Amino acid sequence: MKTLSVLDYLFLFLENKKQPMHIAGLCLFELPIGASDDFIPKLIKTLTKHQQADFPFNHKPHRWFFWQRDEQFNLSHHFHHITLTPNSSLDDLLSHLSKKHSQIIPKDKPLWTLYLIDNICPADGSDRPRFAIWIKIHHSLADGVAGMRLIKKSLSSDPNCREFSPFWATSPKNRQQINELIDTTQPAKTLIKQQLGAIYPVIKALTLGLKEHFNPYSPFVSTFDAPKSILNQRITSTRHLSVASFDKSRFSDTAKALSITTNDLLLAVCSGALRAYLMSQNALPAKPLIAFVPISLRRDDSITGNQLSFLLTNLGTHLDTATARLSAIKDSIDDGKQRFARLSPAQVICYSAIAYGWAGINLATGLLPTRQAFNLIISNVPSDSTPLYLYGAKLVGIYPASVLFDGQAMNITLTNHQDQIDFGITACSTALPNIGQFLSLVADELGVFERLAKTS
Numbered sequence: 176m177k178t179l180s181v182l183d184y185l186f187l188f189l190e191n192k193k194q195p196m197h198i199a200g201l202c203l204f205e206l207p208i209g210a211s212d213d214f215i216p217k218l219i220k221t222l223t224k225h226q227q228a229d230f231p232f233n234h235k236p237h238r239w240f241f242w243q244r245d246e247q248f249n250l251s252h253h254f255h256h257i258t259l260t261p262n263s264s265l266d267d268l269l270s271h272l273s274k275k276h277s278q279i280i281p282k283d284k285p286l287w288t289l290y291l292i293d294n295i296c297p298a299d300g301s302d303r304p305r306f307a308i309w310i311k312i313h314h315s316l317a318d319g320v321a322g323m324r325l326i327k328k329s330l331s332s333d334p335n336c337r338e339f340s341p342f343w344a345t346s347p348k349n350r351q352q353i354n355e356l357i358d359t360t361q362p363a364k365t366l367i368k369q370q371l372g373a374i375y376p377v378i379k380a381l382t383l384g385l386k387e388h389f390n391p392y393s394p395f396v397s398t399f400d401a402p403k404s405i406l407n408q409r410i411t412s413t414r415h416l417s418v419a420s421f422d423k424s425r426f427s428d429t430a431k432a433l434s435i436t437t438n439d440l441l442l443a444v445c446s447g448a449l450r451a452y453l454m455s456q457n458a459l460p461a462k463p464l465i466a467f468v469p470i471s472l473r474r475d476d477s478i479t480g481n482q483l484s485f486l487l488t489n490l491g492t493h494l495d496t497a498t499a500r501l502s503a504i505k506d507s508i509d510d511g512k513q514r515f516a517r518l519s520p521a522q523v524i525c526y527s528a529i530a531y532g533w534a535g536i537n538l539a540t541g542l543l544p545t546r547q548a549f550n551l552i553i554s555n556v557p558s559d560s561t562p563l564y565l566y567g568a569k570l571v572g573i574y575p576a577s578v579l580f581d582g583q584a585m586n587i588t589l590t591n592h593q594d595q596i597d598f599g600i601t602a603c604s605t606a607l608p609n610i611g612q613f614l615s616l617v618a619d620e621l622g623v624f625e626r627l628a629k630t631s
């Protein structure tokens with residue numbers, strides 16, 4: 176049996192009926208030109224011929240702290256085919272998946288599920304029908320970066336490829352790599368030495384942060400700076416998923432013209448949209464919203480587990496102009512990056528455990544849902560520009576869906592996919608009325624920055 180890491184265990188511990196702890200991805204595919212009527216049955220046959228799974232996809236939780244092999248593993252418990260009514264829209268699909276996303280994955284079996292969904296009508300003028308793959312994976316198995324890599328391992332850059340291994344059935348080479356990466360047999364004295372070596376730099380960084388907290392001119396953000404907001408209230412089990420795609424060049428060209436990074440611009444666009452949404456609800460706090468921005472600590476090409484930390488970021492939502500909000504965001508992000516650049520990945524994790532510890536306890540207990548260390552999570556999952564195919568069908572969109580907590584009613588996750596940026600919004604529709612308008616506000620705010628870029 177293999178042991179769970181502390182972070183992996185935390186995701187199991189935090190789960191309850193209104194707080195499912197799985198991440199998900201909606202992969203939208205366009206059928207190949209001239210695809211026959213039996214394309215979907217052939218695809219299903221090719222996928223399901225891989226009846227056996229490898230670690231961790233054939234393991235289930237055992238006594239909370241261990242992964243135990245499921246000797247009764249059956250692919251039919253994890254793979255499902257859904258046929259929507261003919262010419263169903265993307266909105267119809269999202270309505271269906273919003274219900275799926277609110278459902279907990281049973282813990283008596285390996286913690287993942289895949290749905291293949293067909294009969295989706297294109298909404299962008301294409302005359303080719305589409306189908307979708309919806310993947311739910313418990314956060315104890317993988318973080319967002321690992322999830323993206325898992326999806327890509329099932330796809331090919333060759334449109335003529337018809338033979339592949341789905342993510343649950345890895346190749347022998349990848350299987351060996353996974354076993355090496357999850358090896359937990361290091362001597363105890365080695366682990367203790369690593370942790371002791373991280374203490375001094377972490378204490379130094381925490382002390383410096385404490386000093387900066389009392390400097391009114393410092394861009395440093397602490398866990399006590401987030402204002403009360405309607406984003407931070409108790410949630411129900413209801414979920415609202417919404418997605419949208421934007422040409423990546425709109426962000427990269429605008430960022431270049433403004434001499435900022437694309438990530439700075441993405442945060443600024445989200446900031447403006449959040450400000451507009453909260454104003455529409457008469458609920459804009461006087462102080463700026465604080466975002467928890469995940470950063471990957473991976474130094475390898477691993478595809479399992481959680482290797483991440485977070486930067487607290489001032490979104491400047493209290494400021495009237497887009498340029499002022501952008502400046503506040505850039506200063507905050509740069510300060511956080513400089514602080515973490517002085518630490519090793521192990522030290523960053525140690526720093527985060529101490530600095531954000533009370534926030535984790537609060538999330539775990541739900542005692543103070545309105546007293547949060549941050550207002551929402553905004554995550555940007557990287558990919559590349561390589562066109563990808565599944566059985567000859569081109570991937571035309573990959574939209575993430577994430578977890579919500581009591582006190583965290585909204586999550587924004589982005590993926591950089593080929594020549595576009597795909598937004599995935601997960602929200603509790605009970606806590607946040609009319610949240611379906613949010614992506615139109617994102618489009619409006621992007622337009623504001625494009626106009627600024629033309630005059631700069």
